[in-house]
Amino acid sequence: MPADRKKRKGRPGKITKKNPYPNEYDYLRQKTWKGCQCDGECDPDCCPCQKDGKQCGRSCSCPASCRHRIRHTCGCIGKLCDASCSCFKAGYACGGRCGCECGHLHLREFPQTEVRESQTLGAGQGLFAKEEIPKGTIIGLMEGTPIRHGEQSSFNMFDLAADVALECRKEGVYFVNEKKNKDSNAVFKYIESSRRREVVLFAKKRIKKAEELSAQYTSPSATPGCVYPADTGDYILAKPDPDVDELWVGKVTGTKGRKLVQVAWLLRKEDVDRYLPSRIVMKLKEDMRDGELIMTKNWDDEFTRDYIVQTVFVEERKPEGQLHKNTWWWTRTYNKKTKTVRGKY
Structure with missing residues (x-):
């Protein structure tokens, strides 16, 4: 999920003899996002994987004989695995003992895609399939640089571990735009590979050639459809009148508690005709460029x-x-008070 201002509640699971790996799939309670560098058998007192309460994975340097190593292998023979593979279902890339032809996850060949103008409102560019993509196919990996993000929140960062995020490069699956799970055709998952913990995009269903790819970025506890709960300075699409099927573009100018936001509206070209004086409309419609919005002053609303x-x-x-x-x-x-337009390109 994208790096979020919200912190996960509670503490990491307690490591015991009966349960040495309580945080195996609780990625955001773990401090590590790549394998340990242990030379021999991992010592629970110093191995970062053991301290995190998880097994040693594909990217660890400890020997294959280490008792903390994952032993999972798939039964896939002579093919590239997809989401139905038992390794991927368990959250791991395939390893050298598997019978498949996967090799290193970050080096495999992915379906062909292209970046062009999105069909999603306000999204800018999007990612489109250049070929049909079968259900379960790995479409690509989110590439970038792992950094410590602390309280920082950004559209360009994906959480990897506690206080560690992937600062994404603007390429490939970075351009996948967000839709709620029920409407999307792809899904992001964490997969432990031979390189590090990867953010991997899988096809949820068959994706047709030229179809735009979409996925939900949020965790189940976050507001569906938002990268993170809107804060001051964020831009939003809102539906202030539930009885009217119309979306407005706004900028959050302030918040009141957890529920209320104050919003200044921005007008699209199609809004100008309806809400501005005719003398201004004629001038604006002559020179408004593609994608241009008109910010408003003294035209704010407050809603939940x-x-x-x-x-x-x-x-x-x-x-x-x-x-x-x-x-x-x-x-x-x-x-709105003076009925004038200020500013220039």
């Missing part, structure tokens, strides 16, 4: 977080290069 559909990315400057209708940005502001 229940009306927030999702967070979105909006640039506060004109993007470089070719403009797209779904890559949102703004540089001009409409003052």
Whole structure:
């Protein structure tokens, strides 16, 4: 899941003789995200894996004879494994003792995809399949640099372990946009590989050629459809009137407690006709560029977080290069009191 301001409640499981690996799949309570460097049999008093309450995995340097090593192998013969493989179901990449042809997870060949303008509102670019992708196929890995993030939260970071996140490179599955689980066609999972703990994208269903890929980024405890609960400065899509099937773009300007947010609205080209004076509409519609929004001043609303559909990315400057209708940005502001527009490209 993306690096989140919320911290997991409770403490890591207690390590006992009867239960030496209480945190085996509780990744965000573990401090390590890659294998130990032990030369011989791992000592529970000094091995970072044992201190974390998990087994030694594919990326550990300890010998294969170490009693703390995972022993899992799959029965797949002569093929590249998918989500149905018992190794992947157990949260591990295939190892050298498996009968498959997987090899190192980060070196395998993935389905062909391409980055182009997304069909999702405000998403900018998205990732599309260039070929049909069968259900269960590994589509790709999230690449980047592991860093300590502390309390920092970002669209560009995926949690790997306690206070450690993957600072993502803008390539490949980075461009997968978010949809709720019930609407998405792919899913992110943690897989322990020979390199490190990986963030892996699997196909949840058969994906057609030219179809856009989507997945939910949030943990089950987070607000569905949001990378993290909207905070001051975040941009959102909201549905302030439950009886009207209409989404508004806004910027969170403040919060009150856990439930209320204050939002300043931004107008898309199709909104300008309906909400601004005709003399301003004529001027704006002549020169509004693709993806441009008009920020508003003295036009704020306050409502509960229940009306927030999702967070979105909006640039506060004109993007470089070719403009797209779904890559949102703004540089001009409409003052509702004075009925004037200020700013320029």
